[in-house]
Amino acid sequence: MPELPEVETIRRGLERVLIGQTIRQIKIRETRLRQPVKISKLKKWVIGQQVAALQRRAKYLLCELQNRAHLVIHLGMSGRLLYCEKTRPLHKHDHVRFVFNNGHELRFCDPRRFGLVDAVAPGELQHYTHFQNLGPEPLSPELTAAYLERRAQGLLRPIKNFLMDAAVVVGVGNIYASESLFRAGINPRKPSALLRRQEWKKLAQAVRKTLALSISAGGTTLNDFYNSDGEMGYFQQHLMVYDRAGEPCHKCASKIKRIVQAGRSSFYCPRCQKLGNIKR
């Protein structure tokens, strides 16, 4: 479900309410997530600690604690975080709860259980397994046209799949890959190595712009994204192609197309995003 803008929206919301709070208790009802929840590790590093900062790396939410350990949360496809009073009735899939001193708690709810809750010992974050093969942050100065062009050298895979590869650049999921390519006027099927210098420039700019706009809109709510206060995002009102198959392009009124690439839906405008003379 959540891509970078949604995770960033949650991070900002939690930052306002969690800094300085002490995690008094962790309640676990289900340990079978993407990887089994390590209860003893969580208790060892997290219980009794004050929240020092909320950070984000790729789609991972990081809660830095006063002892310099980190609580790591990934929302997978269907994960949600809700900050609420601890008396509020539980949802069926509220798997992990972090109870604070102020009568509130943070609930990790994840019906499909593709998400992750983990603790990382002080100073160990840079060695964390899941961070080892991640590319740069898309909103950092590292994401340049030159960087993308260099990484794409010799790669025949479609640009859409290249963009969604976290080893190339993190945070760009299925929605924002399609949206960024539309903004750049590039066909999702175009072989990565065949993009021109000017296209790389447009694409780097389009990725940054699309993500930044979505963050300012509070993310995209298609069915079930809500921020930590339970409010929806509004970027779905600005989607140009995602989930719009058969509808008219907002720029040229051509019918938006849906294709499947690497098992995922891609959406594009056949007129605004021409392939040129490359076949299939």
Add this chain to the structure above:
DNA sequence: CGGGCGGCCTGGAGGC
């Protein structure tokens, strides 16, 4: 060895 694909899960939508 790049990269496509299936699998991990539940639930909602739509067809019959």
Add this chain to the structure above:
DNA sequence: TGCCTCCAGGCCGCCC
């Protein structure tokens, strides 16, 4: 009402 199929915002390991 039910049962079936398909689909879903992520990620990883298996294979060709």
